Amino acid sequence: SDSGDISITGSTGGTDSSSVGFYSSENTNASITSTSGDITLTADTMDYKSSMQSSGALKLQPETATTTVGIAGGAGTLNLSTDEIGYLQNGFSSITIGKADAGAITVGGSDTFNDDLNLITDSTIAINGALTINDNMSMTSGGAITQTQALDVNGTMSITAGSGNNVTLDNSGNDFTGAFTIVSGNDVSIRDTNALALAASTITGDLTLQTGGNLTQTGALEVNGATSITAGSNDVTLNNSSNDFTGAVTIVS
Numbered sequence: 001s002d003s004g005d006i007s008i009t010g011s012t013g014g015t016d017s018s019s020v021g022f023y024s025s026e027n028t029n030a031s032i033t034s035t036s037g038d039i040t041l042t043a044d045t046m047d048y049k050s051s052m053q054s055s056g057a058l059k060l061q062p063e064t065a066t067t068t069v070g071i072a073g074g075a076g077t078l079n080l081s082t083d084e085i086g087y088l089q090n091g092f093s094s095i096t097i098g099k100a101d102a103g104a105i106t107v108g109g110s111d112t113f114n115d116d117l118n119l120i121t122d123s124t125i126a127i128n129g130a131l132t133i134n135d136n137m138s139m140t141s142g143g144a145i146t147q148t149q150a151l152d153v154n155g156t157m158s159i160t161a162g163s164g165n166n167v168t169l170d171n172s173g174n175d176f177t178g179a180f181t182i183v184s185g186n187d188v189s190i191r192d193t194n195a196l197a198l199a200a201s202t203i204t205g206d207l208t209l210q211t212g213g214n215l216t217q218t219g220a221l222e223v224n225g226a227t228s229i230t231a232g233s234n235d236v237t238l239n240n241s242s243n244d245f246t247g248a249v250t251i252v253s
Helices: 082-086
Strands: 006-009 019-023 031-033 039-042 045-049 051-053 057-061 069-071 078-080 094-098 105-107 111-113 117-120 125-127 131-133 137-140 145-147 151-153 157-160 167-169 180-184 188-192 196-198 201-203 207-211 215-217 221-223 227-230 249-251
Touching (some): 045 078, 045 082, 069 094, 082 111, 196 207
Parallel strands (some): 006 039, 019 045, 031 051, 094 117, 117 137, 131 151, 137 157, 196 215, 207 227
16 A cells, blocks of 8 residues: 555566566455555566556556557456456546557456556457447557447547547447547547537548437548447437538437
8 A cells, every 4th residue: 555656567587577466465455555546567467366446547568669458358468367357446536557658458348447447559450249348548559440249438538549540349249438538549430329529639641420319529530531420319419610521420310
């Protein structure tokens, strides 16, 4: 326990990748706790069975560039199981998994995060397990962002994929409660089972939007390709004076 920042970096021995592990016995109830400081764990493999708690930021990141990251059963050298995620106590200002030079991030199974979640990689992000985020979420990648399972985000969502990478978040079970920002992306496809509100966004290629509720905006949209909107019998209100739709806009419904 500590009142300041806590930083732990994995050791490297011989040809083994860096690793970090810590455990609590049934009698000690050990934990990594800071009242308000940031907690940073840096290692290519992690194995922990102790709780972590702070009102500061938590970072779980690989030490070596291009190290892949698996979450909740997803493939990755740095693999964070559902049990390990369960040791992260509610109250962090944010939880960041990965870093700017990390390899691909893959979510393999269902899980829940109660604090802001940031996924960061220089490669791809694949959401292959259903995630519930009870706060805000952001994904920053150097490759495509895809999904096979639903995202339930109860706060805002921000996507930064770069101008050359596609973003495909079109699962029918998605529910984005807060404003959705596309900082950068090539062809972008977003689907929300309920209403969707777009914040200021820049799309290099085409934009495809599907909603089960009203489609609105809180900031200007810049779309350099075509735009396709499917909202059923719901209202579509994209009337920001700074909108710039270069290609054709199609209202499917």
